[in-house]
Amino acid sequence: MIDCGEGVQLQLRNMKLKFSRLNRVFISHLHGDHCFGLIGMISTLAMLGRKGDLFIHAHPDAEKVFTPLLDYFCHELPYKVVFVPIKHGNGEVIYEDKALKVSTIPLKHGIPSYGFLFQEKPREAHLKNDMIKFWNIPIRDLKSIKEGNDWINPDGKVIENKTLTTPSTPARSYAYCSDTAYSEKIIPYIKGVDLLYHEATFAKDAAKRAKETMHTTAGQAATIALKAQVKKLMIGHFSARYEDDNLLLNEALETFQNTIKANEGLVYDL
Amino acid sequence: MIDCGEGVQLQLRNMKLKFSRLNRVFISHLHGDHCFGLIGMISTLAMLGRKGDLFIHAHPDAEKVFTPLLDYFCHELPYKVVFVPIKHGNGEVIYEDKALKVSTIPLKHGIPSYGFLFQEKPREAHLKNDMIKFWNIPIRDLKSIKEGNDWINPDGKVIENKTLTTPSTPARSYAYCSDTAYSEKIIPYIKGVDLLYHEATFAKDAAKRAKETMHTTAGQAATIALKAQVKKLMIGHFSARYEDDNLLLNEALETFQNTIKANEGLVYDL
Numbered sequence: 001m002i003d004c005g006e007g008v009q010l011q012l013r014n015m016k017l018k019f020s021r022l023n024r025v026f027i028s029h030l031h032g033d034h035c036f037g038l039i040g041m042i043s044t045l046a047m048l049g050r051k052g053d054l055f056i057h058a059h060p061d062a063e064k065v066f067t068p069l070l071d072y073f074c075h076e077l078p079y080k081v082v083f084v085p086i087k088h089g090n091g092e093v094i095y096e097d098k099a100l101k102v103s104t105i106p107l108k109h110g111i112p113s114y115g116f117l118f119q120e121k122p123r124e125a126h127l128k129n130d131m132i133k134f135w136n137i138p139i140r141d142l143k144s145i146k147e148g149n150d151w152i153n154p155d156g157k158v159i160e161n162k163t164l165t166t167p168s169t170p171a172r173s174y175a176y177c178s179d180t181a182y183s184e185k186i187i188p189y190i191k192g193v194d195l196l197y198h199e200a201t202f203a204k205d206a207a208k209r210a211k212e213t214m215h216t217t218a219g220q221a222a223t224i225a226l227k228a229q230v231k232k233l234m235i236g237h238f239s240a241r242y243e244d245d246n247l248l249l250n251e252a253l254e255t256f257q258n259t260i261k262a263n264e265g266l267v268y269d270l
Numbered sequence: 271m272i273d274c275g276e277g278v279q280l281q282l283r284n285m286k287l288k289f290s291r292l293n294r295v296f297i298s299h300l301h302g303d304h305c306f307g308l309i310g311m312i313s314t315l316a317m318l319g320r321k322g323d324l325f326i327h328a329h330p331d332a333e334k335v336f337t338p339l340l341d342y343f344c345h346e347l348p349y350k351v352v353f354v355p356i357k358h359g360n361g362e363v364i365y366e367d368k369a370l371k372v373s374t375i376p377l378k379h380g381i382p383s384y385g386f387l388f389q390e391k392p393r394e395a396h397l398k399n400d401m402i403k404f405w406n407i408p409i410r411d412l413k414s415i416k417e418g419n420d421w422i423n424p425d426g427k428v429i430e431n432k433t434l435t436t437p438s439t440p441a442r443s444y445a446y447c448s449d450t451a452y453s454e455k456i457i458p459y460i461k462g463v464d465l466l467y468h469e470a471t472f473a474k475d476a477a478k479r480a481k482e483t484m485h486t487t488a489g490q491a492a493t494i495a496l497k498a499q500v501k502k503l504m505i506g507h508f509s510a511r512y513e514d515d516n517l518l519l520n521e522a523l524e525t526f527q528n529t530i531k532a533n534e535g536l537v538y539d540l
Contacts, residue, residue, distance in 0.1 A: 006310040007277045032313045032343050040276040040306045065342050072335050073302050 001025045002116060002176050008037035009044055015265060019048055024095060026102065027058035028178060029113035030065065039069050042081055050079045057094050057102075059112050060085035089114040091189060105189040107180035109214045115177035117189055125165035135159055172270045175230070178237050181211065182220040187228045194270050196225055197262060200235035200248050218248040222255035236262030271295045272386060272446050278307035279314055285535060289318055294365060296372065297328035298448060299383035300335065309339050312351055320349045327364050327372075329382050330355035359384045361459060375459040377450035379484045385447035387459055395435035405429055442540045445500070448507050451484040457498045464540050466495055467532060470505035470518050488518040492525035506532030 001008075004025050012019060022045075027035050038056065045054065056062060063083035070081060086094055089106035096102070098121065105115030124146040132142070137151060145151055151159045175190040178199035190196055201215035210217050216224075218235055225233035233256050238245045245261055252259040260268070271278075274295050282289060292315075297305050308326065315324065326332060333353035340351060356364055359376035366372070368391065375385030394416040402412070407421060415421055421429045445460040448469035460466055471485035480487050486494075488505055495503035503526050508515045515531060522529040530538070 006307065007280050010277050010280070030343070032310055036306075036310045036313075037276065040302055043302045043306075061342070065339070068338060069335065072331070073300070073306075 003028055003034040003178075004037040004041060005033045006036040006040075009041055011265075012041075015267075019045055020050065022054070023052065024055045024057065026094075026116050027056065027062060028107070028115065028176070029109060029111055030059055030061055031111070031179070034179075035062070038066060039073065042070065042077070043074050046074055046077050046079070053080045053082050055082045055084055055095075057084045057086055059114075086114055091117075103189075105175060105177060105186050106183075107177060107186070108183040109179045109181065113179060115175060115180070115186060115189070117193070118174045118176075120171040120173065122171045123168040125161075125168045127165055128163075131164050135164075137164075174270065177224075179215060181214040182216050182224070184224070184227065187224065190224075190228045190230060192229050192231070194231045195234060195268070196228065196230040196232070197234045197236065198224055199237035200252060201237050201239050203242065203248055203251050206239075206241075218251040219255055222252040222259060225252075225256040225259070231258065233259040234262045234268065235259060273298055273304040273448075274307040274311060275303045276306040276310075279311055281535075282311075285537075289315055290320065292324070293322065294325045294327065296364075296386050297326065297332060298377070298385065298446070299379060299381055300329055300331055301381070301449070304449075305332070308336060309343060312340065312347070313344050316344055316347050316349065323350045323352050325352045325354055325365075327354045327356055329384075356384055361387075373459075375445060375447060375456050376453075377447060377456070378453045379449045379451065383449060385445060385450070385456060385459070387463070388444045388446075390441040390443065392441045393438040395431075395438050397435055398433075401434050405434075407434075444540065447494075449485060451481065452486050452490040452494070454494070454497065457494065460494075460498045460500060462499050462501070464501045465504060465538070466498065466500040466502070467504045467506065468494055469507035470522060471507050471509050473512065473518055473521050476509075476511075488521040489525055492522040492529060495522075495526040495529070501528065503529040504532045504538065505529060 001022055004027065025038070042054065063085065084094065086092065086104060089104045092104045094102050094104060101119045101121065103117045105117055107113040107115050125148060127142060127146060135151070135153060141151060145161060145164050148161055150161050151164060153159060173193040174195045175193045176197045177186060178197065180199060198221040199216050200218035200221040202210040202217045204217050204219050207217050221235050222233060233252065235248060235252055238248055242248060249259065249261050271292055274297065295308070312324065333355070354364065356362065356374060359374045362374045364372050364374060371389045371391065373387045375387055377383040377385050395418060397412060397416060405421070405423060411421060415431060415434050418431055420431050421434060423429060443463040444465045445463045446467045447456060447460070448467065450469060468491040469486050470488035470491040472480040472487045474487050474489050477487050491505050492503060503522065505518060505522055508518055512518060519529065519531050
């Protein structure tokens with residue numbers, strides 16, 4: 001989960017997502033609309049009988065701020081809440097497993113704020129089962145083939161890897177950047193990602209207000225997407241002043257064609 | 271506002287209620303589902319430019335628990351949050367103005383918990399304007415007539431009050447009792463109220479669970495309503511285990527006919 005605003009539990013229920021599948025929360029910054037849902041969610045997970053640790057990746061202050069609340073309201077938690085402090089936003093790897101790497105992106109927002117880059121690790125090629133059977137390849141050699149190597153049969157004949165495998169699904173990447181002022185510093189971190197979520201709080205008519213409050217206009221978000229050559233841009237975090245958020249979408253589309261709006265409840269398949 | 275759970279802001283918006291009209295919040299007890307919405311709402315009121323004090327009536331711990339959060343997240347509030355500690359649940363008058371009195375009701379729920387009794391003060395009678403004109407009564411005498419006195423005209427003729435006024439609307443009363451185990455101790459406090467909100471977390475099949483967790487069954491809530499001779503009972507705080515809350519309503523109706531369910535978004539006119 002990325003950020004955890006008030007009402008997150010309601011949203012999880014509406015979306016029919018399983019609370020039990022949640023293991024890590026990445027908090028971009030300690031403004032209320034990005035973290036006030038934590039304490040309620042932690043309580044509810046306890047009521048649901050959670051046992052496994054829950055990891056909260058956030059600015060070091062998070063532990064200081066939320067621990068007294070946990071002590072008061074959740075003093076008999078059946079699981080552990082582990083705060084993992086984020087040290088800096090310059091590409092720090094804050095989580096890694098065999099399938100995924102998560103690292104930080106430097107945002108610019110008055111208080112320490114981090115974007116997150118989720119990178120899937122390259123996956124192994126798929127074996128062509130009919131060819132494996134045809135050449136009668138022993139199981140012990142399959143790992144090497146999956147890793148891209150050719151296979152040499154007992155007679156010394158080289159069977160090319162491409163005849164034995166189909167390429168793996170390309171590894172996917174997703175970058176989340178909110179809240180932030182327009183900042184080209186993030187470009188090297190998000191270069192070419194499959195999907196960039198970037199805030200677009202204001203339209204260009206409020207460019208001055210955007211700068212003052214350290215937010216981005218829709219046009220600026222699109223400029224970032226263009227310069228970073230991302231595949232798709234998703235904009236969100238729209239100010240309540242815009243009754244019709246298509247105004248913001250249209251502004252972004254002028255600069256970057258492949259833009260969509262992050263409407264509430266949207267599920268986007270990469 | 272009585273209690274302030276997570277998601278309260280969303281609900282205020284959905285119901286199109288004005289945030290600016292809110293001046294006092296009465297917190298029944300410091301369990302998360304009754305107070306985790308406070309900090310977000312306090313932040314939002316600041317963003318909306320509130321100036322007037324906001325009073326939070328709650329257990330004395332509330333100030334201790336929420337002040338560090340306010341210091342961290344809302345350090346430049348344009349208005350004052352005043353925590354007013356509740357001393358006890360035995361009918362303490364915690365708020366009073368010329369139209370309304372609010373006092374506490376002793377609940378039974380593991381941690382200190384208070385119900386709230388809202389009593390409207392008796393209102394003045396309405397003047398019959400045609401009669402006032404007919405008798406040519408001077409303005410200086412109207413106050414006394416509104417208070418129920420007869421009027422004596424310059425010739426010494428007594429004009430009875432009932433010919434000069436129509437009775438005022440009867441003063442209304444509302445009692446809120448949640449969360450609580452079944453407790454007949456509350457009966458003297460809620461005797462004859464126009465509307466009693468009483469929790470009914472469980473049905474009778476879970477009477478044991480209700481007792482353990484210090485909650486009430488729907489049948490028990492109805493028994494309280496009957497014994498206290500209230501005019502109407504509203505039940506709520508239903509456990510998520512009941513897919514159809516009509517089960518709880520029907521259980522209450524067996525004992526107390528004038529029962530309704532406190533469905534989300536319900537507006538009930540007294």
